[in-house]
Amino acid sequence: xxxxxxxxxxxxxxxxxxxxxxxxxxxxxxxxxxxxxxxxxxxxxxxxxxxxxxxxxxxxxxxxxxxxxxxxxxxxxxxxxxxxxxxxxxxxxxxxxxxxxxxxxxxxxxxxxxxxxxxxxxxxxxxxxxxxxxxxxxxxxxxxxxxxxxxxxxxxxxxxxxxxxxxxxxxxxxxxxxx
Amino acid sequence: xxxxxxxxxxxxxxxxxxxxxxxxxxxxxxxxxxxxxxxxxxxxxxxxxxxxxxxxxxxxxxxxxxxxxxxxxxxxxxxxxxxxxxxxxxxxxxxxxxxxxxxxxxxxxxxxxxxxxxxxxxxxxxxxxxxxxxxxxxxxxxxxxxxxxxxxxxxxxx
Numbered sequence: 001x002x003x004x005x006x007x008x009x010x011x012x013x014x015x016x017x018x019x020x021x022x023x024x025x026x027x028x029x030x031x032x033x034x035x036x037x038x039x040x041x042x043x044x045x046x047x048x049x050x051x052x053x054x055x056x057x058x059x060x061x062x063x064x065x066x067x068x069x070x071x072x073x074x075x076x077x078x079x080x081x082x083x084x085x086x087x088x089x090x091x092x093x094x095x096x097x098x099x100x101x102x103x104x105x106x107x108x109x110x111x112x113x114x115x116x117x118x119x120x121x122x123x124x125x126x127x128x129x130x131x132x133x134x135x136x137x138x139x140x141x142x143x144x145x146x147x148x149x150x151x152x153x154x155x156x157x158x159x160x161x162x163x164x165x166x167x168x169x170x171x172x173x174x175x176x177x178x179x
Numbered sequence: 180x181x182x183x184x185x186x187x188x189x190x191x192x193x194x195x196x197x198x199x200x201x202x203x204x205x206x207x208x209x210x211x212x213x214x215x216x217x218x219x220x221x222x223x224x225x226x227x228x229x230x231x232x233x234x235x236x237x238x239x240x241x242x243x244x245x246x247x248x249x250x251x252x253x254x255x256x257x258x259x260x261x262x263x264x265x266x267x268x269x270x271x272x273x274x275x276x277x278x279x280x281x282x283x284x285x286x287x288x289x290x291x292x293x294x295x296x297x298x299x300x301x302x303x304x305x306x307x308x309x310x311x312x313x314x315x316x317x318x319x320x321x322x323x324x325x326x327x328x329x330x331x332x333x334x335x336x337x
Contacts (some may be wrong), residue, residue, distance in 0.1 A: 012182075014207060014226065014229055014230055015183070015186075015254060015255070016182050016252050017225075017226065017229055018182075018186055018222070018254075018255055019182055019186045020188065020223045021221075021222040022189060022190070022193075022218070022220075022222050022300075023189065025221045025222050025294060026189070026193055026218065027216040028218075028221070029214055029217075029218055033200070043196070046196075047192045047193075047196050049187060050192050050196075051185075051188045051192050054183070055184065055187055055188060056332050058188075086182065086184075086185050098237070106186075110213065115225070131189075147258045168299045
C-alpha cells in the first residue's frame with residue numbers, strides 16, 4: 001500500500017472517529033440497560049463528571065493556560081481551547097444574562113453526532129451528548145468553579161442548533177462581599 | 180494526542196460504570212465482559228469500514244492479520260503490535276508489550292486480576308474488524324505481566 005501525505009490526516013480523523021463510535025456504542029448499551037430516558041441521561045452525566053475531573057489535569061498540562069480572571073474568560077477558554085483540543089470544533093460563546101454568570105456555547109457542528117441521524121421515537125427525550133455536560137461540570141469543579149451545565153437546544157430533537165448552557169453558581173463568599 | 184486522552188478516559192469510565200452497575204444489580208460479572216466485548220465489536224465493524232475505504236484488496240488471511248497488526252493498531256493505539264505468531268492453521272497470537280490501555284495501571288503484577296476487564300473491549304474491536312473483512316473469529320486475551328498482553332485470534336472456518 002502506498003503512503004500518501006494525506007494519510008496522516010486521515011488517521012487523525014479516524015482516531016477521533018474511534019471516540020465517536022465508542023460513545024455511540026456506549027449510549028446504545030445504556031439504552032438497552034435502562035428503560036427511562038432520564039436514567040440514561042443521569043448515567044451519562046455521571047460518567048461525564050468522572051471523566052471531567054480527570055480530563056482537567058490533561059487539559060491544563062497540555063495547554064499551559066494562565067488562570068482565568070472572569071467567568072467570561074473561562075467560557076471563552078472552554079470554547080476556544082478545550083473544545084478545539086479535544087473535539088476539533090470551536091463553538092461560539094454567548095453571554096445570556098446581565099449578571100454575567102450565564103453563558104451558552106453554540107455548536108453548529110457537533111462531532112459526537114456525526115453518525116447519528118435521528119433519535120428513535122421511544123427515546124425522544126434522550127440527551128445524546130449529555131456526557132459533555134458532565135465533563136464540563138466536573139472539570140470546572142476541579143478548578144473551584146461550581147456550575148450547572150445543561151443542553152438548552154439540541155439539533156437531534158429538532159432545534160436549529162445545539163446549545164449548551166453554563167450557569168456559574170456564585171460562591172457564598174461573593175454574596176458576603178456584596179454586603 | 181489529545182483525542183487519545185479522551186478515549187482512554189471514556190474507556191476506563193465505561194468499564195468502571197458497567198461493573199458498578201452490575202454490583203448494585205445482581206452481581207453478574209460475566210455479563211459485563213460480554214457487554215464490553217459486544218460494544219467493541221460494533222465499534223470495530225464501523226472503524227474498519229472507515230479505514231479500509233480506499234485501501235487495496237487483501238491477498239489472504241495473513242495479509243489481513245498483518246494489516247490489523249500494523250495500520251489498524253497504529254491508528255487506534257498509536258503503535259504497532261510487537262509480535263505476531265501463527266501456526267498457519269487459523270490461530271494467531273498478537274503480542275503487545277506496552278498495551279496503551281494498561282500502561283497507566285501498573286507495570287508488573289499489581290492489579291493483574293483487574294486487567295481482563297480492560298481487554299474485553301479491545302477483543303471485541305479486533306473481532307468486529309475481522310468480521311467486516313469477512314473473517315469470523317473468536318478473540319481472547321491474556322495478561323501475565325502488565326502492560327504486556329497477548330491477543331489470541333482463532334479463525335472459524337465457515
